[in-house]
Amino acid sequence: MNFEESLRENVALAAMTTLGIGGAARYFADVGTTEALRAGIEWARSRRLPLFVLGGGSNIVVADSGFPGLVLRMSIGGIETRDLGDQVLVTAGAGEEWDSLVERCVANNWAGFECLSGIPGRVGATPIQNVGAYGQETSETLTSLQALDLVTGNVVELNAVDCEFGYRTSRFKTRDRDRFVIARVTYRLTVNGKPAVRYPELQGFLAERGVNDPSLADVRDAVLTIRRRKAMVIDPADADSRSVGSFFVNPVVTVDELERIRHRLACEELPVFPVSEDHMKLSAAWLIERAGIQRGYAHGNVGTSTKHALAIVNRGGGTAREVIQLKELILRRVLDLFDIALATEPVFIGFESSA
Ligand SMILES: Cc1cc2nc3c(=O)[nH]c(=O)nc-3n(C[C@H](O)[C@H](O)[C@H](O)COP(=O)(O)OP(=O)(O)OC[C@H]3O[C@@H](n4cnc5c(N)ncnc54)[C@H](O)[C@@H]3O)c2cc1C
Structure with a gap:
């Protein structure tokens, strides 16, 4: 199918994401060839519309207001x-x-x-x-x-x-x-x-x-x-898998920073995984739980997975707004307690245009 044949207007994106949250794409097309991809890009450019390239939607958070441009879902096979x-x-x-x-x-x-x-x-x-x-x-x-x-x-x-x-x-x-x-x-x-x-x-x-x-x-x-x-495979029967997987990246710190954190905590139990001679990876899940956000923590219709504190899940009827609020809460708590700024893993789309 060429680009024009595949093009649709106001297409709900939530069902195309594993989190199941977010509004509609103003325009949407599946592209199965590089020619269709090029045509889609040209089409969006000529209308000065923003472009978003979608895969399986398992690592994105879509704003409640949706995406005001063209979403091209990459379907090139073979x-x-x-x-x-x-x-x-x-x-x-x-x-x-x-x-x-x-x-x-x-x-x-x-x-x-x-x-x-x-x-x-x-x-x-x-x-x-x-x-x-x-x-x-x-x-x-x-x-x-x-x-x-x-x-x-x-x-x-x-x-x-x-x-x-x-x-x-x-x-x-x-x-x-x-x-x-x-x-x-x-x-x-x-x-x-x-x-x-x-x-x-x-x-x-x-x-x-x-x-x-x-x-x-x-x-x-x-x-x-x-x-x-850990609900880290998609299973429609497991509500904890309605997520983007890990929402936060495990932080990598220098050995000196690690000592500072340990000193601050006055404990040695912090789990660490060596990545190189002078860098260690910390467990973001451990930090989050220690910061008081346990597995199964609820925030409106979203929360942390009951099996893993690293995953933010849609418990049914969740909104992107709630996801962002919970993300901010977790970031703040971990920063306050450990002085570590966690990085988020998913890609956020449509938030520039939402209130
Ligand atoms: C239950 C669960 C478990 C997960 N476990 C893991 C894990 O163990 N390890 C891990 O690394 N990730 C994990 N993830 C995250 C996710 O599955 C991966 O990041 C995956 O590669 C995202 O693929 P996608 O096709 O769904 O991308 P999407 O979510 O659709 O897109 C993600 C980003 O990639 C871009 N993109 C997608 N396709 C293209 C393309 N063809 N060209 C250019 N840009 C593109 C998008 O624009 C967006 O910025 C998990 C997610 C879930 C829901």
Whole structure:
């Protein structure tokens, strides 16, 4: 379908997001080809309308007033593979479901994605925040991506270094936010490779079950089971999964800052995970609970998940306004108690125009 055929007016966005909150897009179209994408961009530009590129809607908070421009949902499909002997290059269209791709690669015994099982959303969004979980990140396997540069109008090929990946971030979330629309992503996986079992919680889970030499499928199953317990896989029967996943990023601090925080708290129990010789990752969930916002905390029709303080959930009939209020409360409490400014993970859309 070309762009004009797909174009619709006043389309409710809430149902296209995992949080299930937010108003309507003034204009909306699904784009399944780069030609349709280009046509959509031109259409919005000629009308001076703001543009938003949507994937699976699992990492966005849409304002109650909606979005006053054109939302293009990336639906470019297709998966191609290139055999390199003990490695394989997998190129997927931005609109492919991420977890279906993971499932397929694990079934083929291709290592590199197994710990990223169960993460909702589409392929095109995985480079945006360098999607990661249970000790694995997109940046470890991504070799290149194809994107439309909205500044030059050219289709460009960027490699992993060009993407400037960091912990839950990349150039697409920082200096080049909203500049590139990702059309395809290529990953390099290891044929018959060993699974990555680096994350203590995953190691413990497998050890408890006596799985000493796990297969990729064992690790996928383990990750899915652990995630389900925390409502971190989308399950319509589990109201706690009506979220954007983690709402806050685990803060990374220097060893000196850590000492200062410990001193301030007069305790040693603060859980820390080393990221480098002089940097430590703190648990945002622990900080939030310590700051008095427990699991299951309610704020109007939203609240924290009953299984995880890091997730803000829509308990039914929630509004973006309530989400923002709860977010602000959490940020303030953690700042007051620990002097740590937590960063938020999701992307906020339509808030510039709302009251
Ligand atoms: C239950 C749950 C669990 C989650 N667990 C994790 C986790 O373990 N680890 C993790 O990292 N994330 C996690 N997330 C967050 C989310 O699933 C990921 O960030 C995912 O990659 C978002 O994909 P999406 O297609 O839904 O993107 P969307 O939410 O639609 O968009 C997110 C951002 O990416 C941009 N974008 C999307 N597609 C493109 C494209 N093709 N080109 C350019 N920009 C684009 C959008 O403009 C927006 O800025 C979780 C979310 C939920 C609801």
